[in-house]
Amino acid sequence: MDVKPAGKERRVRADAQRNLDALLQAAKAVFVTSGVDAPVREVAEKAGVGIGTLYRHFPQRADLIAAVFRREIDACADAAAVLAAEHPPFEALALWMQRYAVFVATKKGLAPALHSGDTAFCTLRAHFEERVRPAIKMLLDAAVAAGAVRPDVDPDDLIIAVSSLGSSGYTDKPGRVARIVALLADGLRAHP
Amino acid sequence: MDVKPAGKERRVRADAQRNLDALLQAAKAVFVTSGVDAPVREVAEKAGVGIGTLYRHFPQRADLIAAVFRREIDACADAAAVLAAEHPPFEALALWMQRYAVFVATKKGLAPALHSGDTAFCTLRAHFEERVRPAIKMLLDAAVAAGAVRPDVDPDDLIIAVSSLGSSGYTDKPGRVARIVALLADGLRAHP
DNA sequence: TGCTAAACGGAACATTGTTCCGTATAAAAC
DNA sequence: GTTTTATACGGAACAATGTTCCGTTTAGCA
Numbered sequence: 001m002d003v004k005p006a007g008k009e010r011r012v013r014a015d016a017q018r019n020l021d022a023l024l025q026a027a028k029a030v031f032v033t034s035g036v037d038a039p040v041r042e043v044a045e046k047a048g049v050g051i052g053t054l055y056r057h058f059p060q061r062a063d064l065i066a067a068v069f070r071r072e073i074d075a076c077a078d079a080a081a082v083l084a085a086e087h088p089p090f091e092a093l094a095l096w097m098q099r100y101a102v103f104v105a106t107k108k109g110l111a112p113a114l115h116s117g118d119t120a121f122c123t124l125r126a127h128f129e130e131r132v133r134p135a136i137k138m139l140l141d142a143a144v145a146a147g148a149v150r151p152d153v154d155p156d157d158l159i160i161a162v163s164s165l166g167s168s169g170y171t172d173k174p175g176r177v178a179r180i181v182a183l184l185a186d187g188l189r190a191h192p
Numbered sequence: 193m194d195v196k197p198a199g200k201e202r203r204v205r206a207d208a209q210r211n212l213d214a215l216l217q218a219a220k221a222v223f224v225t226s227g228v229d230a231p232v233r234e235v236a237e238k239a240g241v242g243i244g245t246l247y248r249h250f251p252q253r254a255d256l257i258a259a260v261f262r263r264e265i266d267a268c269a270d271a272a273a274v275l276a277a278e279h280p281p282f283e284a285l286a287l288w289m290q291r292y293a294v295f296v297a298t299k300k301g302l303a304p305a306l307h308s309g310d311t312a313f314c315t316l317r318a319h320f321e322e323r324v325r326p327a328i329k330m331l332l333d334a335a336v337a338a339g340a341v342r343p344d345v346d347p348d349d350l351i352i353a354v355s356s357l358g359s360s361g362y363t364d365k366p367g368r369v370a371r372i373v374a375l376l377a378d379g380l381r382a383h384p
Numbered sequence: 385t386g387c388t389a390a391a392c393g394g395a396a397c398a399t400t401g402t403t404c405c406g407t408a409t410a411a412a413a414c
Numbered sequence: 415g416t417t418t419t420a421t422a423c424g425g426a427a428c429a430a431t432g433t434t435c436c437g438t439t440t441a442g443c444a
Contacts (some may be wrong), residue, residue, distance in 0.1 A: 011410095011411070011412095012421095013409085013410055013411075013420095013421060013422065014410070014411090015409075015410070015421095015422070015423080016410090016421075016422060016423090019422085019423085039399080039400055039401085040400080040401065040402090041399095041400075041401090044424095049423075049424080050423060050424035050425055051401095051402085051424075051425065052403090052404085052405095052422090052423060052424050052425065052426095053422070053423055053424065055401095055402070055403080056421095056422065056423075059402090060401090060402085061401070061402090153375070154368075154371070156368075157368060157371055157372050157375070160368065160372065161357060161372045161375070161376075164356045164357050164359070165353060165356050165357070167356070176346075176348075176349060176352065179346070179349055180349050180352065180353045180376075183345070183349070183353070183376060183379040183380065184353075184372075184375060184376055184379055185379070186378075186379035187375040187376055187377070187378035187379030187380075188375065188379075203441095203442075204390095205389095205390065205391065205440085205441055205442075206441070206442090207390095207391070207392080207440075207441070208390075208391060208392090208441090211391085211392085231430080231431060231432085232431080232432070232433090233430095233431075233432090236393095241392080241393080242392060242393035242394055243393075243394065243432095243433085244391090244392060244393050244394065244395095244434090244435085244436095245391075245392055245393065247432095247433070247434080248390095248391065248392075251433090252432090252433085253432070253433090
């Protein structure tokens with residue numbers, strides 16, 4: 001019973017990598033059509049692998065979801081800097097809120113899952129806050145500094161507000177969420 | 193095979209009535225502690241009846257939920273008239289929004305279920321809209337007429353906005369939802 | 385007291401997340 | 415090229431939960 005030498009790790013097996021890619025791609029596709037509540041079996045089948053394999057790569061449902069959305073979360077957070085560079089402070093903030101609402105809205109079931117308190121989603125939620133919070137804080141601070149927005153707004157309140165609105169699933173009438181977010185943005189304005 | 197004479201319906205059986213009451217009471221208690229996602233078996237057990245009995249009275253989970261909350265929905269809608277009588281138009285609207293947000297927030301899982309698109313919740317949602325919409329419309333119209341609120345706000349947008357916020361489940365910090373709702377109310381104000 | 389429609393209870397079924405373990409295999413060692 | 419072995423695979427099996435079905439019980443009526 002000898003101890004495994006620490007260095008010189010065995011390379012990742014090719015089939016494992018292939019299956020992982022297939023799973024991520026399948027999950028992405030399934031989540032778009034069926035929402036994140038889709039059965040894991042559906043993802044495994046679409047990827048052409050067994051359920052056991054899926055669970056080997058993603059010990060929990062939430063891990064799969066996290067893996068799929070991590071990249072998109074990053075993209076959304078990164079958009080903040082671009083908007084800040086191209087627009088006046090208040091408009092940048094308002095536009096990013098819209099962008100973020102759309103992101104959440106198109107991830108059917110993501111936000112409710114995230115906010116469900118389920119400990120399984122802790123990782124994803126942590127990543128979310130780690131990336132999204134700085135983004136909105138930067139925009140908000142800039143808008144406040146410019147005198148366009150009242151100074152007593154909590155960045156977390158904003159994240160949560162827009163997340164909630166985006167995830168409400170009310171897509172019955174086009175533009176509804178956008179209108180509400182705009183209303184909210186108006187509420188942020190500094191009153192003379 | 194004779195047709196049952198239409199008149200003179202057999203009275204509701206006493207045990208049936210008793211069980212129905214027990215179920216409603218048990219469900220109410222369980223929903224408070226475990227949210228509306230609680231297993232139906234838990235409700236049946238607490239009521240001291242079999243699952244079959246529960247399903248006889250409430251063919252679907254959603255029917256049970258609907259029955260439990262119908263009364264509370266009514267109470268919340270009725271509060272609108274009281275607030276309108278006791279406060280200026282804008283304050284009445286803002287207060288009712290807060291009242292409504294609290295109502296939704298204390299019904300863990302209600303709003304997500306309502307907005308899930310699940311057809312099982314159609315009845316409850318219909319009742320919801322039938323009672324709540326007139327309430328908010330009345331308050332909104334009054335505030336607009338008084339010149340306190342911009343005239344381009346859709347009542348449905350408001351219902352949905354507050355529902356979404358209240359149901360987000362973010363109870364991590366006290367007053368968060370209240371602050372956000374207040375922010376939203378500010379966005380409604382008429383700009384000179 | 386006896387009859388019958390209504391109600392009851394819970395076993396059984398379907399779906400879905402998750403675990404387990406015997407089998408297969410890619411990469412390394414020789 | 416063969417052997418070895420850690421790794422990965424697949425899917426049967428388990429647990430939780432919504433829902434259905436049907437044999438049994440019973441309240442209300444005659």
